[in-house]
Amino acid sequence: EPEVTQTPSHQVTQMGQEVILRCVPISNHLYFYWYRQILGQKVEFLVSFYNNEISEKSEIFDDQFSVERPDGSNFTLKIRSTKLEDSAMYFCASGSRGTYEQYFGPGTRLTVT
């Protein structure tokens, strides 16, 4: 069964460093999303992406964040200069046209020290 994959499973970085979180969505999906969950809090929406552009973003998704679909299979989230409060589990999801369904990857745990 097709699934969303994410790498790495755990990333440790120092404050101020750039990180790139990678996702491979399900191959025929057209809608892509990033969510995150800070420990002890709810899963929260960051950004949605369709047709090679951002379709919606939350207040969290400021200028430090960017997304890209560089090669037609990967979908990446970049954080330019990480802060301690960026420590969270980051989930990628993808969905197909005509349905509301979103399929999630297993997440990348980002730890900023």
Next chain:
Amino acid sequence: ILNVEQSPQSLHVQEGDSTNFTCSFPSSNFYALHWYRWETAKSPEALFVMTLNGDEKKKGRISATLNTKEGYSYLYIKGSQPEDSATYLCAPVPNGNKLVFGAGTILRVKS
């Protein structure tokens, strides 16, 4: 900010018990509601997507109902098994495709 409430926060039941949880959300600006089952270190697993008032969906021993007019959804598990232990998340979609998650209900089934 959409306020999504799930209750109870956690639940411990014996194997064979049936159980149910609630998701409540503002009834205005509703497009759809998702239920996910999430085990630690795994991907959240999509259980149901519901869109219409009165919708009832079933998958094995798990079923869900939706009332969009009063803003709630129930998830039922019949004859709980230890493998049902997980966090159950609901996520209404108020607009577009953005999921707004509740805090989840943690279910532990003892054998």
